[in-house]
Amino acid sequence: MSLAVRLHSRLGDFEISAEFEAGAGVTALFGHSGSGKTSILKMIAGLIRPQSGVVRADGRTLFDSEAGTDIAPPKRRIGMVFQDARLFPHMSVARNLTYGRWAGNRNSSADLDRITELLGIGGLMDRYPATLSGGEMQRVAIGRALLADPALLLMDEPLASLDQARKREILPYLEEVRDETGLPIVYVSHEVDEVARLADTLVLLSDGTVLGSGDAVEMFSKLEFGPALGRHEASSLVSGTVSAIDAQYGLCTVSLEGGQELHIVSDRVRAGDRLRMRIKARDVALSLAAPQDVSVRNVLPATVRSFALDESPFVEIVLDIGGQALRARITRHAFDALGISTDLPVFAMIKSVAIGQRMLSGRK
Known part of the structure; x- marks a missing residue:
């Protein structure tokens, strides 16, 4: 599975020009606040229409300005996980999860068993969101996104609202999702620790422009990207x-x-x-x-x-x-x-x- 992105758009006074490719594993969009990370994620998801460019995922063209292709967000086969879990408060964990399968037109229960085991949420099925910790809610949100049978998973700072203890709790599950599903995952973060731990590919952004992209280990070693990563965090x-x-x-x-x-x-x-x-x-x-x-x-x-x-x-x-x-x-x-x-x-x-x-x- 692969992802190819080439986007250009002007959002008010802010201009975005981004081009990168990624395969299976985690592609981290990293940059300081206001660098355009979330806007690029929303363009990939179809929530913002870019002025020009191409988005291809798993061999499908989701957007092509020259060809006039612009697949509607629900039909893009994209799973989305936000900073807040956005679970349905009136539904149990089981119903929140099966909603994801319904949204992806899934009829088999095999995936449900595999994903609940992968995320360690099998014991939460009868509980409601109000009774869950922040880390548990995010794991359920990830499970719901995976059960929609996505070809691509987008995560917009999924740990930003969690304290350090909850972050430590959920990071191993994110690693399991990365290693076990084989999905391309685009992960937005401004935390170097998260990027260093999860990313296979790193895309460095500044003021809406890609400064560089490539293998995460190699990107960390390049001296020219020190200012973008932060001198203290080099x-x-x-x-x-x-x-x-x-x-x-x-x-x-x-x-x-x-x-x-x-x-x-x-x-x-x-x-x-x-x-x-x-x-x-x-x-x-x-x-x-x-x-x-x-x-x-x-x-x-x-x-x-x-x-x-x-x-x-x-x-x-x-x-x-x-x-x-x-x-x-x-x-x-x-x-x-x-x-x-x-x-x-x-x-x-x-x-x-x-x-x-x-x-x-x-x-x-």
Whole structure:
């Protein structure tokens, strides 16, 4: 399944010009408030008609301004999940879910069983929305959207109204939906944590324009997109497999692609789990020699790939650790004192406690 979008429209004084492609998995539309994320989502759904462009999903043309094609929203086979769950308050969870199946002209109950198990809502069927937590309501809303048999799932900041505890509750279910359904999912967010954890493809937006799009891991490592992601949030996405667990100290060892190891604090993983970890650039320190007798548990041999100098007192650096990119931010003073240059071998130091629970995600 795939999605191709090319849109241009003027909404009052605001102009949108967006073009990107995505396959199965999560495509995150990321940008600060007012960047055009939700407007683009509504154009894909058919809720806003663009002035020109094309939208194709799963081989079907949903909109083509030149051909005069503009399929009505109910016939686009799109599931939509909003910031608020928008459940019918007078209906039980079961009836809310079966409404989704009815809206998608579904006659089989097989999908209902699979989706309620996927989202962990089987025990909520007789309850009403007023008795559910925010996370439970959003899971039901996602189930209703999936039962409409969509070819494409659109999510407009589905976690924005939830507190941190509810976000932690629902994120694993979003991962299950991503990994198990095979649907293209367009996910709008301005939270870097969510994007780092969920996205396969990242589309960076600013003032209605796509600054860049592509594989999420690669996009995070590109220095030119630092301002769009936010200097404070500049990070790397590093992948590996849990190879050992030390229950005594609450640490686990993650074998990285390329043969190196990373030690992280976690009590929620098992040996064999695949992880994608977010490491903030400001949590990476550099040394020219392997340090001795330090509290930092992660000291990784690395090579300087590239760096970016500007007028700020900081320097952004991209390192290579066994074929994966690791970003570091150091002061200009440290950069000059260490004599940093391209291809220079260094040691990257990362505190285990800097890679927190919210920065971990299981990957299949």
